[in-house]
Amino acid sequence: MRIIGGNRRSRRLVPWEETGIRPMRDFVRTALFNILAELVSEARFLDLFCGTGSVGLEALSRGAREAVFVDCSPGACGIVRRNLDLLEFLDVGQVVQADFAKGIDHLQRRGRKFDLAFVGPPYGKGLADLALHLLGEGRLLAEEAVVVSEVRTGMELASSYGALQEIDRRTYGDNTLFFYRLSGD
Numbered sequence: 001m002r003i004i005g006g007n008r009r010s011r012r013l014v015p016w017e018e019t020g021i022r023p024m025r026d027f028v029r030t031a032l033f034n035i036l037a038e039l040v041s042e043a044r045f046l047d048l049f050c051g052t053g054s055v056g057l058e059a060l061s062r063g064a065r066e067a068v069f070v071d072c073s074p075g076a077c078g079i080v081r082r083n084l085d086l087l088e089f090l091d092v093g094q095v096v097q098a099d100f101a102k103g104i105d106h107l108q109r110r111g112r113k114f115d116l117a118f119v120g121p122p123y124g125k126g127l128a129d130l131a132l133h134l135l136g137e138g139r140l141l142a143e144e145a146v147v148v149s150e151v152r153t154g155m156e157l158a159s160s161y162g163a164l165q166e167i168d169r170r171t172y173g174d175n176t177l178f179f180y181r182l183s184g185d
Contacts, residue, residue, distance in 0.1 A: 001054060003087070004030050006061030013052060014082045024120060024150060028172045029058055032118075032148065035170070035179070039116060039146060040064055046107075046117040046140070048100055048131055053080035053093075055118045060089050068112070070096045070103035100127065104134050113142040119149040128157060136162025138182055145182040150175055 001013045004026060024032075032055070033040065041063035047056030048070050056067035057080075067089075069080045077097040084093040096103045100121070117135060121127035128149045134140075135147055147164055149157060153176045159166040164180040171177075 001026070001052065003058055003061045005033060005058070006063060008057075008061035008087050011061075011087060013054060013057065014079055014086060024055055025172075025175070028150070028175050028177070029054060031170065031172055032177060033058055033062060035168075035177075036116065036146070036148070043115040044068075044113065044142065046070070046114040048103070048117060048119045049121040049127065050080055050095075051076050051120065053083050055120065056080075056093070057083055057087060057089065059116065059118075060092055061087070064092075064116070066092045066094070068094045068096060068107065068114070070098060070100060070107075072097065072099045100131050101134060104131075104140055108139045112140060113145075114140060115142045115145050117141065117145065117147040119147065123152045123155075128155075132157065132161040132164060132180070136160070136164040138163040141182045143182065147180040147182070149178045149180075151178065152176070 003011045043064045045059040045064040045067040050069035050071045053069050077095050084090050119131045153174045157178045165183050167181045168179040
C-alpha cells in the first residue's frame with residue numbers, strides 16, 4: 001500500500017497484512033480524493049475507524065492542514081503512528097486510541113472542528129449508521145463540512161443524519177461511498 005497523490009506520492013506505508021485490517025483499496029481512494037480534490041487543501045481531517053490510516057495520510061499528502069486518526073485497536077493505532085513517522089507527518093497528525101463514540105466525545109469536549117471526515121468502519125456491524133448519527137449532531141463539524149462513509153455495496157444508509165444531508169453516492173465494485181454535507185438549517 002502506498003500514498004497515491006500529493007507531496008508524499010508513491011511513498012510506501014508500513015506493512016499491515018498481518019493485522020486483519022481492511023484498508024481502502026488504492027483505486028477507491030483515488031476516486032475518493034478525485035471527488036474531494038478542492039476540499040482537501042488546508043482542511044482539518046478526521047479519519048474515524050482509521051485502520052492503517054491510509055485515508056487520513058492521503059489527505060495530509062494532498063495538503064490537509066491536520067488529520068486526527070481514531071481507532072479502538074492498539075495495533076491499528078501503532079501502524080498509524082509508524083506511518084506518521086515514516087511520512088514525516090508527526091507534527092500534523094494525532095492518533096486517538098478509543099472506541100469511535102468515546103473518540104468523538106473526546107474531540108468534542110476539546111472543541112475540535114473538522115472540515116472533512118471519513119467513516120470507514122468494519123463491514124456488517126452497523127457502525128457507520130451509529131457514527132453518522134453522532135456526527136450529525138454537528139458539534140464536531142465545521143460549517144459546510146463534508147462527511148464520507150464507506151460501506152459494503154448493497155448496504156443502505158439514511159439520506160440524513162441530524163444536520164447531515166446526503167449529497168452523493170458512488171459505487172466502486174463492492175464498496176459504496178456515501179457523501180454528506182453539514183447543512184446550516
